[in-house]
């Protein structure tokens with residue numbers, strides 16, 4: 081398949097993330113098994129921005145957990161830059177869907193910790209953390225504890241906590257989920273800005289189709305669970321650099337949106353009924 | 359309600375109680391004294407006893423002894439509780455094996471241990487510290503255990519994704535979580551350290567607040583008993599205030615909850 085119009089044309093190198101026929105089943109308390117993901121095959125090339133969209137409960141977070149090495153697939157394989165994944169994915173940074181900051185550390189300490197544990201001297205790590213916090217517009221909040229920050233501010237701390245370590249792969253699980261529309265747009269542009277600087281491979285989960293198209297090179301659609309599959313794969317023909325607000329006004333955007341939505345809407349209804357709306 | 363009004367009301371409660379005590383203990387109403395001084399003493403007698411203790415300086419030695427016993431019990435009990443709680447939480451096997459014994463020991467009323475400790479450790483400080491330790495240990499132990507177990511799985515996964523080794527997880531995740539649980543039970547454990555010391559003194563010793571009260575009881579000196587209880591109560595409140603200050607320092611990162619009830 082063709083990559084997005086401005087994605088780097090590396091096709092010889094191994095993909096950053098490659099899921100092959102991945103199946104994930106959970107053992108439930110009553111000893112039955114629940115197959116969340118039936119069969120997922122997905123490649124993310126180095127430098128590519130891929131968005132996963134799907135109805136709630138279909139297994140998007142589960143797929144990211146597989147790519148992160150937090151869950152071993154019951155079937156199929158995950159390879160990272162060509163090497164089979166065993167244990168944690170050390171090349172990846174993971175921005176979790178739920179709150180994952182250390183509540184007992186300040187914003188700056190939360191950001192600096194990733195460097196400190198890798199051996200960077202404390203003072204230097206703090207300095208870089210403050211710089212990074214400034215880059216996402218919360219430079220003045222370094223001394224606050226997570227509970228003193230707003231939801232959007234926490235998400236930004238989480239984002240730079242991951243970015244400061246400069247991972248080759250970025251896994252993001254609905255990073256802008258709880259934010260209002262305007263803030264989402266600001267954060268989205270911010271993310272594109274940061275990403276365009278060094279083009280990491282990104283696997284971005286969202287339930288917002290517009291956001292997915294506006295941000296990514298490729299949009300992947302999952303069917304409703306249980307036994308979810310990947311049912312569609314669209315290349316986004318929009319030029320970069322993009323402004324999320326403006327790109328949504330383009331005709332190509334609307335055509336693609338309509339096309340993907342046709343495929344998605346039945347699944348959304350199904351997913352809503354099957355998983356009880358969440 | 360402003361702080362001033364609140365304080366005024368709180369003082370009013372004490373004044374009213376003492377006034378009633380004074381009236382019923384001094385005046386005969388309808389031919390009977392409702393609070394015969396032999397059993398209830400009088401506010402003036404108790405107050406003058408307390409003043410005398412402090413003026414003569416005899417009380418300081420006892421306060422000091424009780425304080426030392428309580429502090430030692432707290433430190434030893436907490437250390438043991440933290441270490442063993444941490445160990446049990448990280449080693450499910452150990453926990454599974456010892457669990458019934460821990461529960462059994464904790465169910466034991468500590469008072470019955472006092473004579474045995476007196477036998478083993480003598481009538482000095484050591485036996486009181488031992489009694490306090492048995493009380494403090496279990497509170498800290500259960501809290502630290504819970505703290506390690508209750509770490510949010512997402513926070514833990516995040517820490518591992520950030521590249522933390524097992525040792526770094528201990529230091530940056532499990533340890534702070536365990537300590538926060540321990541600190542949140544600080545009032546209880548410090549309180550129990552004092553209880554252990556005083557009960558130990560009461561049941562057999564030669565010094566301390568518990569000893570004073572016990573001595574006074576032995577000779578039906580009700581004023582002495584009340585004076586001792588009053589000094590003990592103030593002593594406990596002072597310690598509790600210090601704990602509150604320390605707690606606020608240590609748990610700045612927490613959303614305000616249990617504090618500021620005043």
Ligand SMILES: Nc1ncnc2c1ncn2[C@@H]1O[C@H](COP(=O)(O)OP(=O)(O)OP(=O)(O)O)[C@@H](O)[C@H]1O
Nearest residue numbers: 106114116135136137138139140141142143305355
């Ligand atoms: N540990 C688990 N044990 C059992 N079932 C699980 C477990 N984790 C997830 N599931 C189930 O797997 C399915 C997929 O979960 P997942 O969290 O991946 O959904 P999602 O697509 O991220 O949904 P959302 O958009 O609401 O975040 C759900 O039906 C969920 O109930």
Ligand SMILES: [Mg+2]
Nearest residue numbers: 140141177253
């Ligand atoms: Mg999810």
